[in-house]
Amino acid sequence: MPEITLIEGLRQGMDEELARDESVFIVGEDVGARGGVFRATQGLHEKYGDMRVMDSPLAELSIVGVGIGAALYGMHPICEIQFADFIHPAFNQIVNEAAKMCYRSNGEWTVPMVIRAPYGGGIGGGLYHSQSIEAFFAHVPGLKVVVPSTPYDAKGLLKSAVRDPNPVLYLEPKKGYRLIKGEVPDDEEVLVPIGEAKVTRRGSDLTVLAYGMMHHYTLQAAEAVAEDGIDVEVVDLRTLLPLDKQALLASVQKTSKVLIVHEDNLTGGFGAELSALIADEAFVHLDAPVKRLAGPDVPAVPFSHPLQDWFMPDAAKIAEAIRDLAAF
Amino acid sequence: MATEVIMPQLGESVVEGTVTKWLVSEGDEIEEFDALLEVNTDKVDTEVPAPTSGVLLKIYVPEGETVQAGTLLAALGERGETPPEAPEPTPAAAEEKEVEKIEPPAETQPQQSVSAGRSDDLGFISPVVARIAAEHDLDLRKVSGSGRGGRITKKDVLAFIESGETAAKPAAAPWESPASGELFRPTEEVFKSAAKASTSAKPGEVIPHTPVRKSIAQHMVRSKETSPHVTTVMETDLSRVVKHRETNKALFERDGVKLTFTAYFAAATVRALREVPLVNSSWGDDGVHLHPHVNLGIAVSLGEDGLIVPVIKGAEQLSLLALARSVNDLARRARDRELEQEEVQGGTFTITNHGVAGSLFATPIINQPQAAILGVGAIEKRVVAVEMEAPSGDIEDVFAIRPMLYLSLTFDHRILDGAVADHFLGKIVNLLETWS
Numbered sequence: 001m002p003e004i005t006l007i008e009g010l011r012q013g014m015d016e017e018l019a020r021d022e023s024v025f026i027v028g029e030d031v032g033a034r035g036g037v038f039r040a041t042q043g044l045h046e047k048y049g050d051m052r053v054m055d056s057p058l059a060e061l062s063i064v065g066v067g068i069g070a071a072l073y074g075m076h077p078i079c080e081i082q083f084a085d086f087i088h089p090a091f092n093q094i095v096n097e098a099a100k101m102c103y104r105s106n107g108e109w110t111v112p113m114v115i116r117a118p119y120g121g122g123i124g125g126g127l128y129h130s131q132s133i134e135a136f137f138a139h140v141p142g143l144k145v146v147v148p149s150t151p152y153d154a155k156g157l158l159k160s161a162v163r164d165p166n167p168v169l170y171l172e173p174k175k176g177y178r179l180i181k182g183e184v185p186d187d188e189e190v191l192v193p194i195g196e197a198k199v200t201r202r203g204s205d206l207t208v209l210a211y212g213m214m215h216h217y218t219l220q221a222a223e224a225v226a227e228d229g230i231d232v233e234v235v236d237l238r239t240l241l242p243l244d245k246q247a248l249l250a251s252v253q254k255t256s257k258v259l260i261v262h263e264d265n266l267t268g269g270f271g272a273e274l275s276a277l278i279a280d281e282a283f284v285h286l287d288a289p290v291k292r293l294a295g296p297d298v299p300a301v302p303f304s305h306p307l308q309d310w311f312m313p314d315a316a317k318i319a320e321a322i323r324d325l326a327a328f
Numbered sequence: 329m330a331t332e333v334i335m336p337q338l339g340e341s342v343v344e345g346t347v348t349k350w351l352v353s354e355g356d357e358i359e360e361f362d363a364l365l366e367v368n369t370d371k372v373d374t375e376v377p378a379p380t381s382g383v384l385l386k387i388y389v390p391e392g393e394t395v396q397a398g399t400l401l402a403a404l405g406e407r408g409e410t411p412p413e414a415p416e417p418t419p420a421a422a423e424e425k426e427v428e429k430i431e432p433p434a435e436t437q438p439q440q441s442v443s444a445g446r447s448d449d450l451g452f453i454s455p456v457v458a459r460i461a462a463e464h465d466l467d468l469r470k471v472s473g474s475g476r477g478g479r480i481t482k483k484d485v486l487a488f489i490e491s492g493e494t495a496a497k498p499a500a501a502p503w504e505s506p507a508s509g510e511l512f513r514p515t516e517e518v519f520k521s522a523a524k525a526s527t528s529a530k531p532g533e534v535i536p537h538t539p540v541r542k543s544i545a546q547h548m549v550r551s552k553e554t555s556p557h558v559t560t561v562m563e564t565d566l567s568r569v570v571k572h573r574e575t576n577k578a579l580f581e582r583d584g585v586k587l588t589f590t591a592y593f594a595a596a597t598v599r600a601l602r603e604v605p606l607v608n609s610s611w612g613d614d615g616v617h618l619h620p621h622v623n624l625g626i627a628v629s630l631g632e633d634g635l636i637v638p639v640i641k642g643a644e645q646l647s648l649l650a651l652a653r654s655v656n657d658l659a660r661r662a663r664d665r666e667l668e669q670e671e672v673q674g675g676t677f678t679i680t681n682h683g684v685a686g687s688l689f690a691t692p693i694i695n696q697p698q699a700a701i702l703g704v705g706a707i708e709k710r711v712v713a714v715e716m717e718a719p720s721g722d723i724e725d726v727f728a729i730r731p732m733l734y735l736s737l738t739f740d741h742r743i744l745d746g747a748v749a750d751h752f753l754g755k756i757v758n759l760l761e762t763w764s
Contacts, residue, residue, distance in 0.1 A: 287482040
């Protein structure tokens with residue numbers, strides 16, 4: 001099985017869906033001849049042409065708005081937001097139009113659309129190229145929010161998102177684009193169902209819930225603390241909305257201790273929802289307080305490298321939090 | 329806090345010792361590890377060192393007295409500190425020693441822990457530890473903690489349970505093991521107060537009637553006089569139920585529930601009763617009263633004490649898990665004579681599982697004022713003829729070995745006719761055979 005990068009998994013997913021269904025098209029800033037600012041769509045314009053891989057004006061509101069209109073006409077748009085930091089102008093289109101369409105038309109109209117957005121820090125991007133925006137959107141019923149953390153899931157979730165009849169926000173941990181590698185079969189169709197978490201490491205002492213880049217770091221941290229005899233179970237959430245409650249509650253029930261890791265800042269972050277859910281539905285299984293490791297509550301990821309390191313959770317910080325929880 | 333000095337256990341089988349000499353007087357200071365007193369047992373003579381430095385506040389056991397291991401001997405502390413109260417007087421005074429040696433002490437010692445056990449302050453008890461302790465009826469004071477600040481963790485409790493130091497596990501539900509009583513004769517009248525049947529009577533003597541026996545007798549005669557009893561029998565293949573139980577046993581156990589076959593019979597019966605409501609009824613002078621809910625009685629044998637039929641109220645609202653939990657709970661409490669009056673009343677249909685004693689099928693007596701009673705026979709592997717698809721695609725008859733069982737339905741012919749009764753019983757058979 002060939003080993004590929006996360007961004008290559010994503011690119012393969014888009015390529016296969018473009019080939020499979022003529023109603024699939026890509027629209028976004030510089031996605032055409034330039035192949036996207038991260039090269040996620042490299043080669044696709046050449047292969048599928050102007051009508052399938054389309055450059056847009058520098059206006060996120062219109063990228064999503066165009067996508068919604070096309071989707072209502074039976075197309076399957078993949079809208080690229082160059083950095084998740086710039087998704088905010090499109091907030092109204094996503095929340096008020098795309099997410100509510102199926103509900104407000106009593107199921108007669110749906111918006112089969114994917115919105116791709118690279119998110120997260122640790123790349124020296126500073127305030128406007130490092131944001132994590134999942135908590136805003138995981139709050140919106142009618143949307144689906146997925147975050148792959150491996151090349152396999154990047155490919156499989158993208159393909160499932162394209163085929164989903166409703167809007168899917170597909171968040172890409174851009175720090176891991178080329179850092180995270182993994183095996184993806186090239187002789188079979190890769191589809192990962194939306195709404196399923198995955199236990200990526202079995203353990204008995206405590207559970208770490210993570211997604212995206214933090215999931216990658218968590219696996220490293222779990223290896224590090226294994227040398228101290230701490231047996232960590234790791235759950236990659238993969239889909240934040242709808243959340244796979246069963247999988248994570250099963251793990252909580254097994255280990256009775258939970259650490260939640262995300263790089264988005266702490267207050268009102270997705271970890272708060274997970275924590276509340278666990279307190280609500282698994283209280284009698286808990287042997288320790290539910291702990292959260294998250295970015296600090298400052299307005300953005302700082303540009304200065306030492307301050308960026310201070311902001312970002314990493315394998316060492318996760319290992320420390322694991323040791324602390326294990327000792328409780 | 330004063331430090332307590334207790335009589336040490338000076339060998340595995342040595343449970344008591346005699347204080348032969350106090351080496352320090354009350355009010356004197358002593359260093360840690362210095363000899364405090366001399367002790368004599370029937371095996372050894374030894375010195376007991378001071379567990380800590382300080383002033384000997386009080387001597388509780390005078391020289392010459394024999395006490396059990398674990399008894400408080402003295403208190404060490406700071407000058408002026410009040411020593412703790414002496415516990416209950418200890419037995420085994422010197423003059424009684426000879427007697428003591430012949431007869432083991434009749435009473436156990438008061439809670440003067442031998443090992444340096446925990447005080448009543450257990451520290452923080454997490455929800456999961458509290459739950460496990462409650463489920464296993466554990467005394468958490470016996471569990472040592474490895475968490476932060478000595479906190480008892482889930483692992484500590486599980487390790488404690490694993491070590492087998494807890495009380496023996498409760499026995500299986502009565503219908504999961506062979507019973508000796510007449511399980512298919514229900515009554516509503518056996519309670520906590522139930523008198524123990526006299527088993528001491530020998531042949532030629534009379535066993536006096538207990539209230540329970542009298543009540544069973546009256547009920548059985550009355551039922552037979554009231555309802556024209558008819559019994560119909562069907563056979564069912566339990567392969568799917570057996571498979572489902574194998575697959576889900578561990579899952580149920582995770583929720584603290586033992587998954588029994590009885591739960592399946594109960595679940596199938598409840599569903600069939602919903603589909604054929606006439607069976608869930610009672611005869612009345614004005615007409616047949618259909619009951620709004622399924623209150624399922626399950627006969628539990630109490631051995632020679634008779635039997636009792638606890639009732640699962642509103643059983644139609646319960647999942648297999650909840651049914652299994654109810655069945656186990658009622659069975660345990662029936663056996664322990666802990667049922668409340670209302671828990672054996674209001675039944676609308678009864679199941680009796682006479683199969684646990686090996687009975688293949690039986691004709692139970694209806695539990696008045698119900699319309700019918702289901703008898704569950706023994707599960708046996710039998711050779712049966714089944715149809716199978718041959719490699720050629722033809723349907724062929726072949727022998728197969730299957731877990732089979734007979735179900736008997738005894739019904740009140742005033743209310744039900746054979747066709748309806750068979751339809752109902754067939755539903756149960758079908759539900760069990762197609763279980764998924």
